[in-house]
Amino acid sequence: MQGLHLTADLLDCRCDAPWLVDADMLGAACVAHAEAAGLQVVGQLFHAFPATPEGPGGVTATVLLAESHLCVHTWPEQRGVTIDVYVCNFGADHSAKARALMAALEALFVPGHAQRNALQRGEIGAVVA
Numbered sequence: 001m002q003g004l005h006l007t008a009d010l011l012d013c014r015c016d017a018p019w020l021v022d023a024d025m026l027g028a029a030c031v032a033h034a035e036a037a038g039l040q041v042v043g044q045l046f047h048a049f050p051a052t053p054e055g056p057g058g059v060t061a062t063v064l065l066a067e068s069h070l071c072v073h074t075w076p077e078q079r080g081v082t083i084d085v086y087v088c089n090f091g092a093d094h095s096a097k098a099r100a101l102m103a104a105l106e107a108l109f110v111p112g113h114a115q116r117n118a119l120q121r122g123e124i125g126a127v128v129a
Contacts, residue, residue, distance in 0.1 A: 002088070002089050002090060002121065002122040003067075003068060003086060003087050003088040003090075003120075004087055004089065004094070004095045004098050004118065004119070004120060004121070005084075005085075005086045005119040005120075005121050006098055006099070006102045006117070007083065007084050007085075007117045008081075008082070008083045008102060008106055008115065008116045008117075009081075009082050010080060010081040010082070010083070010109050010111035010113070011078075011079070011112060011113040011114070012079055012112025013079045013080065013081055013109040013110060013111050014079075014109075014112060015108060017056075017076065019074075019108060019109060020058065020059070020075075020079070021048070021057065021058070021059060021074070021076050022059070023046040023047055023059040023060075023061065024046060026059055026061045026072060027044060027046030027061040029105075029108060030061045030070055030072060030105070031063055033104040033105055034063055037097045037098075037100040037101040037104065038097045039065045039066070039067055039070075039094070039098075039101065040065060040066035040067065041063055041064070041065060041066075042064050042065065042066050043063070044061075044062065044063050044064065045060075046060070046061045046062070047059065047060045052077070055076060055077035057076075058074040058075050058076055058077075059072075059073075059074050060074075065087070067087040067088055067094045067097070068086040068087050068088050069084070069085075069086055070083075070084070070085050070101065071083070071084040072084075072105065081109050081111070083102060083105050085098045085102050085105075086098075102116075
């Protein structure tokens with residue numbers, strides 16, 4: 001269960017509006033960037049939420065990877081995005097691939113501000129009580 005879990009909270013995104021509201025467009029980009037990073041896509045689900053009085057609905061793009069997962073959630077009314085990339089490093093170290101995927105997705109949204117986190121998860125050979 002050892003792996004790298006990256007998260008990014010992006011604010012003031014200056015990307016073109018469709019990246020925040022078009023589930024199919026965003027989903028296709030997520031798949032393409034995951035594959036370009038050298039990760040293996042094994043499933044996907046993209047969902048657009050309905051508009052609210054505050055503005056257009058956001059989207060969620062979830063990509064299941066052989067190495068683990070990628071999730072992107074958008075809030076167009078706030079020009080905000082959260083990204084979650086987790087890769088298991090049991091058979092090989094996929095950390096560089098996860099970082100490349102995160103960087104490519106961040107660049108897509110052109111954030112004015114970003115809060116990034118990295119968490120090393122699990123230890124090979126560790127005993128969990």
